[in-house]
Amino acid sequence: MADDQAATPLVEAVGVTKRYGETVALDRAGIRVMPGQTHALVGRNGAGKSTLVSILTGLQAPDEGEVRFGGEPAPRLADRDAWRQRVACVYQKSTIIPELTVAENLYLHRHDLNRLGLVRWGALRRKATELLAGWSVDVDVRLPAGELDVEQRQFVEITRALSFGARFIILDEPTAQLDAAAIARLFTRIRALQEQGVTFLFISHHLQEIYEICDTVTVFRDARHILTTTVADLPHAELVAAMAGEAAGLAEGPSRTAVTRGPGVVLDVRGLSYGDAYREIGFRIQTGEIVGLAGAAGSGRTELAETVAGLRAADSGTVEVAGRVPRPGSVPDALAAGVGFVPRDRHHQGFVPMMSIADNATMTVPDRLGEAGLISGRRRDRLARALIDNLAIKTPGPGLPVMGLSGGNQQKVVMARALASDPRLLVLITPTAGVDVKSKEFLLGKVEETAAGGTGVLIASDELDDLRLCDRLLVMFQGRVVAELAAGWHDHDVVAAMEGVRLDA
Template sequence: MAERQATPLVEAVGVTKRYGETVALDGAGIRITPGETHALVGRNGAGKSTLVSILTGLQAPDEGRVRFGGEPAPRLSDRDAWRERVACVYQKSTIIPELTVAENLYLNRHDRNRLGLVGWKSLRSKAAELLATWSVDVDVRVPAGELDVERRQFVEIARALSFGARFIILDEPTAQLDAAAINRLFDRIRALQEQGVTFLFISHHLQEIYEICDTVTVFRDARHILTTSVAGLQHADLVAAMTGEATGLAEERSRAAVPGGAEVVLGVRGLTRGDAYREVDFEVRAGEIVGLAGAAGSGRTELAETVVGLRAPQAGTVEVAGRRPRPGSVPGSLAAGVGFVPRDRHHQGLVPLMSIADNATMTIPERLGSAGFVSGRRRDVLAREMIENLAIKTPGPELPVSGLSGGNQQKVVMARALANDPKLLVLITPTAGVDVRSKEFLLGKVEETAEQGTGVLIASDELDDLRLCDRVLVLFQGRVVAELAAGWHDHEMVAAMEGVHLDA
């Protein structure tokens, strides 16, 4: 019995994977025991995604082996055998939005009658029974596109379990969830653990590792660095293992105060849009970093998207460096001097199959040529300058942006935002889904940009993003309810974001 308990549910040993000259994994490994939630952390490019692709049978290692329950992994061609052992819920959903929940759950596995027709009533009944078994409260008849991120994840987990898999990989599952949804996800993970499900949890949010995980494995530079119990592991030690140096995110940043007479680069007056936000007034001065904080539903994201022209307000005005762009006009905002980093680089920030050069320069066509013609040479020269300035790891500007790690993709988005030398830089959750070192680099670039005289507006619920700010405006239920100067304590910020301070 002891020997059976000692057998890992999943084990990768001595795994090496090369792509030409690039070594993605170098003799790395992981050992996951049944019933645990095991964290896999590391900087972008550490080898996490490559390991996941090997653990899910999408590719084979050049060297090393993978075992499930002590048995060798199936052949890559035997997809059914892989689905019975492991499934991955990716940060980018694999749900087909046009199909119903029931159709997504049993895609290509429809029950058919004697005439070969799909038995829709039977399908919906089976889907509802599956969701009930795993306590997922979703109507199987609704189109999956109507589900929020949280419920889509629960449906994907249920779909994985329907194949028989009891090992689920969660890839950045909290990147688009607010605090309440994260708590519900963690409750669901714990409940499924009690039912015999094992999780590999991949996240850049280190605090989540301490909240939900039993064990953590650290990869760095394609190698296995550390596997240890989360309990008793110091935060600084975890960061040091990930980065190879004793540095942390809590390092104090000292910024000179912005002069009171500095130019106002953003003036917001009486901005209102339905229930999203109401009667909002604030200013951002040249060289100042101002935060918009709040939980999901607070209106912070919608407010920032209004400033850059993605949304039109019902009332109020936005003035950028003395100009009033047409409400709801992104070109108008760009012309006024706005640079923008959107909240979702996958859907809003990048064209994956286009090159780094094309992605980084698409907002400045006037600098690439005349009469509508683009000079490839001029484009590549500008792109190389951006690559160097943002320390983007790539063999050249012609590489499709889809070939970059998450942190480097975000740097491309940042490069494009800075390409037109903006007077106002607006960023929405700019470090979501990036590793520790990329986060530090991006925030350092934001600070450097402000020091050069650009006004910065950061809309985020990430405390590390907000710590960079000279002051933070906190929104709750669409209204600014607090303004916190630099040096605030975490409990102050969290209380304001949750509306606790409103209790008289």
């Protein structure tokens, strides 16, 4: 009997097909997740991962095929309680309600009431505290959820799912907004929960994470199941080939060699300080040069890049772009000086979801779209089509709302907006977060192409793949630049500097 139970998948989708009109989102696809696993689901944007998740969580039914939990057919879609007892998904975009406390989020619509029908707040807080303690989550239940960081919100969401009885948790791009230290803590928590009987489906574009945390990997491509195998038996190159349908992948190991850049300074940062984030920073970027700002969260890299882009006003020091000194903390001044910007969080800073691709991509260049402050729709769409072609954005036309695009294509729209003004300086913060391998390759290739045209580039990231194309790397630790590495650096040197470790000590 024990062997039979061990051989029965905790979750299984068999022969699942899902169509939206003429579009086939899943084509006889399937997955088998065994109890106690951390099972990776990978694939390029549009491969069918999101559709499968919506079916595994009971948000929609397949047109063909079936889903089983522990060998039994999935509940009816209308029986939401039965689904919550079996499966939950922690999405890249948090479902926590920021205005409510942690306790209220944990037991939303499940409040204990007294005889008068009023919420027993003391009992609610005690129950929430006991729940979090039982799963080793250290968060004050009285705090408004909006005060939690990304990592804390994820742990609260996981705990909320476990409180319904679910022991199968889907993690959708859980590391996209976490730094290296937070990712390590998340992985430690995943392993601990596995020991307590929790099974995970792990969705990520970061292939190294798959090898670090997952037991088994399933690859989808073009709406179909391609392979399922143990992670240890699948070389990196073969995994990328299965995802892409060809032998392709990002470079590993040493970064590329330096490229000769033209004369002229496009960015001159002198004596820049901002609160506790960074102090006395100075560096230059020449015409066509790509400079990286590497560092973990708390290093100051993001705040420094946002200062250069005009989102923050430094306490002291100056930023000079192509001979002009923009007013500190002024995005319009930075734009006028020639700065193009790709922010860290595309969902909250990068685009307006309900607006069209055309409006999003051209919003930084209204002066090119008409006279006397009036926008010509024809001019706007003509420029937007050129940007769509340049960035290879997959869309039926410029009028489509950006929310209708995949993650990789949304990021391309953000890049298109940054390039629309023909910038002298391009500032990028984690530019490939949450996109697939092919989109990552394309976006980084576009950065190189832009630099080859004479634009200076500043890339702030803790993703080494983002930084491999840099001519120089400035590594920040606790608000200061602690190392400058020329092209040809090795991963261990960068990671050591980011963590404040001296390898020669």
